[in-house]
Amino acid sequence: MKQGRFLGVFAAGVYAFLHVPLLILCAFSFNRSKFTIWEGFSLEWYRQMFADGQLGEAAWNSLVIALASTVLATAIGTLCAYGLWKKNSKWLSGSLYLSLVTPEIVTGISLLALFQWVFRYWQVQLGMHTVILAHVAFSIAYVLLVVMARLRTAEPALEDAALDLGASEWEAFRLVTLPILKPGIAAAALLAFTVSFDDYVITSLVAGVDSETLPMVLYAMARRGANPVVSAISTVIFLGFGALILLSERMQKNP
Amino acid sequence: METALALRALEKSFSSHRVVDGISLDVPKGCFYSLLGPSGCGKTTILRMIGGFGEPDAGEIVLNGKRLNGLRPYERPVTTVFQSYALFPHLTAAQNIAFGLERRGEAPAAIAPKVNRMLELVGLQEKAGRMPANLSGGEKQRTALARALVVEPEMLLLDEPLSALDPALRKRVRIELKQLQKQLGITFLFITHDQEEALSLSDQIAVMNKGKIEQIGTPQEIYLTPATRFVAGFLGAVNWIDGIGVRPEATRISRATPGNGARTVDAQVETSVFLGDCFHVQTRTSAGVTVTAQVSHKDEPFANGDRVHVWWHAADELPVRE
Amino acid sequence: MNRLRALFLAPSAAFTVVLFLAPMAIIVGYSFMTRGVYGGVTGPWTVENYQRLFDPLYGVILWRSLVMSTLATALCLLIAFPLALFIARAEEKRKNIYLYLVILPFWTSFLVRTYAWMFLLRDSGLINSVLLSLHVIQKPLPLLYNETAVVVGLVYGYLPFAVLPLYSNLERMDKNLLEAAADLGATQWETIRRVVLPLCAPGMRAAGVLVFIPCLGAYLTPDLLGGGKSIMIGNLIQNQFTTARDWPFGAAISLALMALVMVLLLALLRRDGEEAL
Numbered sequence: 079m080k081q082g083r084f085l086g087v088f089a090a091g092v093y094a095f096l097h098v099p100l101l102i103l104c105a106f107s108f109n110r111s112k113f114t115i116w117e118g119f120s121l122e123w124y125r126q127m128f129a130d131g132q133l134g135e136a137a138w139n140s141l142v143i144a145l146a147s148t149v150l151a152t153a154i155g156t157l158c159a160y161g162l163w164k165k166n167s168k169w170l171s172g173s174l175y176l177s178l179v180t181p182e183i184v185t186g187i188s189l190l191a192l193f194q195w196v197f198r199y200w201q202v203q204l205g206m207h208t209v210i211l212a213h214v215a216f217s218i219a220y221v222l223l224v225v226m227a228r229l230r231t232a233e234p235a236l237e238d239a240a241l242d243l244g245a246s247e248w249e250a251f252r253l254v255t256l257p258i259l260k261p262g263i264a265a266a267a268l269l270a271f272t273v274s275f276d277d278y279v280i281t282s283l284v285a286g287v288d289s290e291t292l293p294m295v296l297y298a299m300a301r302r303g304a305n306p307v308v309s310a311i312s313t314v315i316f317l318g319f320g321a322l323i324l325l326s327e328r329m330q331k332n333p
Numbered sequence: 334m335e336t337a338l339a340l341r342a343l344e345k346s347f348s349s350h351r352v353v354d355g356i357s358l359d360v361p362k363g364c365f366y367s368l369l370g371p372s373g374c375g376k377t378t379i380l381r382m383i384g385g386f387g388e389p390d391a392g393e394i395v396l397n398g399k400r401l402n403g404l405r406p407y408e409r410p411v412t413t414v415f416q417s418y419a420l421f422p423h424l425t426a427a428q429n430i431a432f433g434l435e436r437r438g439e440a441p442a443a444i445a446p447k448v449n450r451m452l453e454l455v456g457l458q459e460k461a462g463r464m465p466a467n468l469s470g471g472e473k474q475r476t477a478l479a480r481a482l483v484v485e486p487e488m489l490l491l492d493e494p495l496s497a498l499d500p501a502l503r504k505r506v507r508i509e510l511k512q513l514q515k516q517l518g519i520t521f522l523f524i525t526h527d528q529e530e531a532l533s534l535s536d537q538i539a540v541m542n543k544g545k546i547e548q549i550g551t552p553q554e555i556y557l558t559p560a561t562r563f564v565a566g567f568l569g570a571v572n573w574i575d576g577i578g579v580r581p582e583a584t585r586i587s588r589a590t591p592g593n594g595a596r597t598v599d600a601q602v603e604t605s606v607f608l609g610d611c612f613h614v615q616t617r618t619s620a621g622v623t624v625t626a627q628v629s630h631k632d633e634p635f636a637n638g639d640r641v642h643v644w645w646h647a648a649d650e651l652p653v654r655e
Numbered sequence: 656m657n658r659l660r661a662l663f664l665a666p667s668a669a670f671t672v673v674l675f676l677a678p679m680a681i682i683v684g685y686s687f688m689t690r691g692v693y694g695g696v697t698g699p700w701t702v703e704n705y706q707r708l709f710d711p712l713y714g715v716i717l718w719r720s721l722v723m724s725t726l727a728t729a730l731c732l733l734i735a736f737p738l739a740l741f742i743a744r745a746e747e748k749r750k751n752i753y754l755y756l757v758i759l760p761f762w763t764s765f766l767v768r769t770y771a772w773m774f775l776l777r778d779s780g781l782i783n784s785v786l787l788s789l790h791v792i793q794k795p796l797p798l799l800y801n802e803t804a805v806v807v808g809l810v811y812g813y814l815p816f817a818v819l820p821l822y823s824n825l826e827r828m829d830k831n832l833l834e835a836a837a838d839l840g841a842t843q844w845e846t847i848r849r850v851v852l853p854l855c856a857p858g859m860r861a862a863g864v865l866v867f868i869p870c871l872g873a874y875l876t877p878d879l880l881g882g883g884k885s886i887m888i889g890n891l892i893q894n895q896f897t898t899a900r901d902w903p904f905g906a907a908i909s910l911a912l913m914a915l916v917m918v919l920l921l922a923l924l925r926r927d928g929e930e931a932l
Contacts, residue, residue, distance in 0.1 A: 089741040089753075092734055096760050096814065099771040102781060106774070114774070114784040158667035161660045170664060173671045179916055181872020183889040184909045187896045188678035191906075195681060215674035218667055238386055239419035241406035243433035243484065247659045253432075257423045276764045279874050283896075293766050300770045300879060304779055312767040319762050 104316060107309035114304075123310040133295055133311070140292040143206060144275040147213035151274075152267040154214065155221025156259065160251065162222070163229045171222075178219040185216060186283035193284060204286035212284045213277065217270040224269055228262025229255075261329075268326045272319060334361040337488055337520040338383070343392035345378055352378045353389070354544035360488070360522060361537070365514050367523045369531040370541035371567070376524045380490050383522070385409045397487055407436070412481035413490040417497065418473045420465040426476045427452065427461040433484040451479040454513070470498050471506060478513070488520040495530060507533060528568045532556060540564045558652050565651050572624040574598060574643075583649035584626040586614060586641045588633070597644035600624060602635045616643055679913075686906035694900035704907035713891065713908075720887040723802060723877075724870035727809035728817075731866045732859060734810070735817035739858075740851070742818075743825035754822065761815045769879050772808050773799060776880070800882030808876040813869055817862040824858025825851070857927050864923045868916050888912050 110120035127133060162171050177185070189212050193204060232255065240250035278293035285294065292311070299308045338360040345353040353375040360366045368376040381387045383394055385406035394401040401409050412433065420429050427448050434444045452458045455475040465473060474494060481489055495503045495510075511534050514521050525531050531538050532552040539549045540563075548560040559565035562578070571578045577596075591597050600616035603623070612628040614635050624643050628635070635641065686704055688696040707713065742753045760768060775781050778795040786792045798804060832850055874889035881887075886894075888908060895905030 085737055085741040085744070088737045092738045092814075093756055095734075095811070096757070099775055099811070100760060100763065100768065103767070103771040103774050106781070114779060114781045115788065154666040154670060157663040161663035161667075164660050167664065170668055170671060173675060174667070176917070177671070177675045179868055179920060181869070181874070181889060181912060181916070183872060183874045183892050184682075184913060185675075185678075187892060187905060187909060188682045189674065190896065191681045191685060191902070192674070192678040211674060215670050218670055222667075233417060233419060235415045235417050235419035236421060238384075238406070239413070239415055239421070239480075240432070240436075241386075242384055242411075242413045243480065244407045244436035245432075246405075246407060249436065251659070254421055272762060276766065278766055293764065296764075296766050296770070297875075297879075300766070300773060304774075304777065308770055309774065312764070312770060315764050315767055319764070320759075323759075323762055 100312075100316060103309050104313040107306060107313045109306065112304070112306055123306040127307050127310045127314070130307070132290075133292070133307075136290050136292045136295040139206065139289055140275055143209050143213060143281075143289070143291060144271050146210050147217055147274045148267050148271040150210075150214045151217035151221050151270045152263060155218040155266060155270070156225050156263055158218065159222050159225035159229055160255065163226065174219040174222055177216060178223070182277070182279040186212075186280040189215070189280065190283045204284055204289070206286075206289040208284045208286065209281055209289050209291070212280055213274045216277075216280065217274055220269050220273055221266040224266035225259060225262050228259055228265075232258055264326060264329060268322060271322070334364075336360065337362040337364070337397060338522065339393075339395040340379070340383075341393040341395070343379065343382065343394070344390045345375075345382060345387070346390055352544055353382075356392070356541075356544075356546060358539050358546065358549060360520060362520055363518045365511065365521045365523065365534055365536045367525060367531040367535040367538045368541055369525055369528060369538050369567070372526055374541045375544040376526075376541050377492060380413070380492055380522065380524050383409075383488075384411060384413050384490055410487040411490055412484055412486040413492060414474075414477045414481050414494045416492045416494065418465075418477040418494075420468075420473055420476055420480075422465050425462050425464055426457060426468060426472075429465070429476055430480045430483050433480065437484060447483055451483045454482075455479045471502050474498060474506060478510075482517065482519070486519065488522060491521060491523045493525055494523075495525075496527075503530075510534065532568070540567060542567075560652075560654060562653050565653050570625065571651065572622075572626075574618065574622055574624060575620075578651035578653055579645045579649055580651070581613065581625045582627040584624060584643060584645050586616065586626045586628065586635065586643050588639070588641055591642055591644040594646065595644040596647060596650075597642050598624075600641055600643045602637055602639040602641060604637060605635055616641060618643065682906045682909055685903050686910050688903045690901045690903050694902065696902050704903045705911075707904060708907060708911055716886060716891050717888060717911075719802075719885065720871060720889075723806055723809065723885075723887065724867050724873075727806050727813070727870045728863055728867045730806070730810045731814050731817040732821075732862060735814060735821050735862060736855070736859075739818050739821035739825050740847070742822050743828075754819075757815050757818050765812065765875060768812065769808055769875055772804070772811065772880060776804055776807075799880060800884060802881065802885045804880040805877045805885050805887075808880040809870045809873060812873075812876060813866045816865040816869070820861040820865060821855065821858045824855050824861075828854055860923055860927060864919050868919060871915065872912060 106114060106116075107123055108119050108121070109116055110122065111117035158170070158174070161167075189208075193208050197203065236254050236258070237250045240254045241247070245253060276293060278291075278297055281291050282294050282297070285291065292315075296308060296311055299305050299311075336359045340356050340358050343353055343356040344351065356375075356379060368379065370376050378387065382389050383396075383401065385401070385404060385408070388402065396410065399410075401411075420426075421432065424432065430448045430451055431444050434447060439447075448461075449458070452461050455478060457472060457475055457479065460468060460472055460476075463472075465476070468476060474497070477494070495506055498506060507530060523531070523534060535552055537549065538552055538555055540547045540555055542563050548555050548564045550558075555564055556568050559568060559578075562573075565571050565578050570581050572581060572584055585591070585595075586600070586602075598618045598620070600618040603615045603617050605615070605628075606613045611630070612632075612635075614626050614628050616624050616626065618624055626643065685696050687700050687702065689699060689701055689703075691697045708717070738757070742750055742757075745753055773780070776798040777783070778797070778799070780799070782798060783792070783795040787795065828851070832854070871887075872889050873887055874893060877885055877887040877890055878893075889912075892905050892908050892912070895901045895908065899905075
């Protein structure tokens with residue numbers, strides 16, 4: 079079983095490649111020194127992180143944007159998936175899947191061009207609302223993808239059975255299909271939340287002065303050079319997402 | 334007898350393929366009526382059109398004097414037992430059964446006793462709180478039946494409801510189903526491709542092929558006096574000797590020349606298969622036709638290569654036209 | 656039903672039209688216009704923006720993007736195949752954990768993942784610090800801000816996109832095939848080369864396209880790991896819309912990029928059908 083051992087060693091190497099950089103980053107966020115030489119345990123960078131007002135505001139903005147766009151995109155995307163499951167609409171599903179593979183930078187500049195164009199006629203400015211709109215727009219396709227995958231495994235006869243027993247189409251959706259879709263919708267919401275919370279490229283283009291997000295601050299700090307506070311923020315985000323995923327796994331296992 | 338369901342010149346095509354081709358039939362009230370035919374003969378399409386899951390291109394569906402065409406499924410006084418049962422996986426057996434009553438806006442106080450009575454009727458009192466995933470195949474089938482019956486439909490549609498069960502269970506459930514139908518007196522329209530199932534359950538059978546009805550009659554009628562070669566062949570094995578059809582159980586073989594009145598051909602034994610309750614002896618006539626005869630244990634044994642007379646009574650010939 | 660379906664599709668249709676198709680239409684329009692004096696766009700209509708794509712000044716960036724994306728894709732496939740094979744052959748109960756470990760970093764912020772490499776590669780980063788303190792080197796190696804760093808970042812970022820389709824392809828494969836090939840006297844390597852790899856071709860194509868497309872449109876990775884020197888198409892587009900303020904040209908590059916993405920996807924869909932993705 080020489081080949082099996084080779085595969086095992088190789089896989090271990092790939093897993094190290096995937097995880098070690100992040101683990102090192104997390105470890106050094108607890109380093110006393112500002113430099114990448116271990117000098118002892120310290121929570122100094124976390125203290126600085128929590129003391130930073132701009133960071134706090136950005137994190138709050140990110141959270142508000144992510145929550146708002148998750149709720150909207152999950153609702154809209156789920157309805158869309160259901161509608162397309164009943165009968166496909168080529169232009170709509172095609173456009174949504176295309177939006178999924180459109181490079182972020184293209185999505186970002188096209189939205190910026192749209193907002194600038196609209197603002198010529200309508201006195202509003204870039205801000206939280208434009209960011210939320212943009213996030214909803216690009217999250218719908220993710221939600222569609224996840225919910226559709228779940229719908230494909232659903233049995234079409236279930237809705238027939240509901241109608242047959244006297245349920246209206248709306249009741250068949252609400253009382254039968256929607257409950258069955260719950261785990262899929264939860265997974266879709268989680269994905270929408272992460273892509274929204276994580277987005278930098280599109281956000282930075284359509285954000286206004288009052289709507290700086292955490293990734294935007296993080297980006298600016300990362301560009302400026304070595305800063306252990308960035309490692310601390312990264313660790314918090316890393317653990318935050320990790321907890322979120324564990325939570326969702328739990329929820330899916332014991333509904 | 335009073336007619337419950339009348340189908341009048343029903344037609345339905347899917348992308349230029351005519352699946353249902355001018356079907357007319359009358360289902361008497363309280364009748365266990367079967368649509369029997371091979372898969373793809375259009376029987377399921379008919380059932381779905383009656384249930385409201387697809388409109389006919391032409392023709393009428395009338396139930397107890399009321400035209401059903403154009404009504405949504407929830408506006409039709411019929412319910413269906415689906416082939417896959419289609420039990421709601423997130424609801425318990427009892428909640429599944431209560432679903433239809435709730436949709437009809439019945440008071441919760443009225444629903445519980447009805448559900449309990451139904452659970453009792455199908456023998457599922459113990460399983461009321463179970464999720465469908467934790468029910469056996471037979472229990473699922475009975476839950477689906479109870480769910481469809483509890484709303485007291487004017488007619489129950491059954492779409493091959495026994496095909497998902499294993500053979501041993503299927504035979505038992507068949508008897509239960511027949512007893513239940515007699516007990517409740519509800520008209521059943523039963524779809525199946527299994528001739529044994531149709532023969533043992535039905536009061537009346539319509540045999541279908543390629544979107545058309547071949548013959549309508551009682552089980553005995555269609556088995557003993559099939560109108561067409563298709564019906565004869567679909568309901569059981571047939572020996573076709575010079576255009577004349579004889580069932581294996583009516584076909585005799587003997588070494589001695591048979592007596593007067595018998596129709597006879599000469600043949601040679603090819604194989605003999607023991608089936609437990611009888612032998613199936615396969616012979617080849619001098620004209621090269623394969624003829625199978627059902628032979629009892631008590632008859633003289635036949636060996637391969639034996640030269641024999643194959644014979645039958647004229648009265649046992651199937652009266653097929655064509 | 657049709658009314659309910661229409662009602663259900665209305666919000667997503669509205670969002671798609673207003674916030675995806677309309678912006679794209681604006682970009683198409685801009686790409687045929689002329690740059691204004693203060694940025695912005697004006698008439699007359701022209702195809703000059705598209706002609707400039709072939710200007711060597713920009714051509715070198717487009718060419719670099721193609722080369723680096725191809726390289727990153729090839730590396731991803733090379734790494735992903737043995738890993739997918741490892742997972743597909745693992746015990747049933749362990750498969751999920753192994754897959755989970757592939758996807759897990761993917762759930763972390765992309766920015767954080769990119770920063771982790773900056774942390775490792777920069778002059779004062781971990782690798783240089785360790786090497787310096789061990790006196791292996793006398794001055795820091797220039798690990799960051801070059802094309803190698805960008806390719807490493809791209810591979811790191813998009814590896815899961817390659818592992819998942821390859822895994823599902825291998826998983827669907829008849830396990831007996833592997834055993835049968837071994838029984839016929841083929842060594843295990845020959846089995847992989849002659850049986851598994853050819854049967855994995857659809858998975859390879861899907862994985863390749865799924866990695867290549869985001870690599871080609873990458874913005875953050877070349878920006879942060881490549882510095883100003885190894886910029887790719889994504890950075891060029893961003894530059895036209897911000898610093899250079901040449902929106903028409905930026906629009907033309909965006910559409911060229913979109914065209915490339917769509918050609919690749921359509922080619923894959925035509926070859927392997929919709930199940931490919």
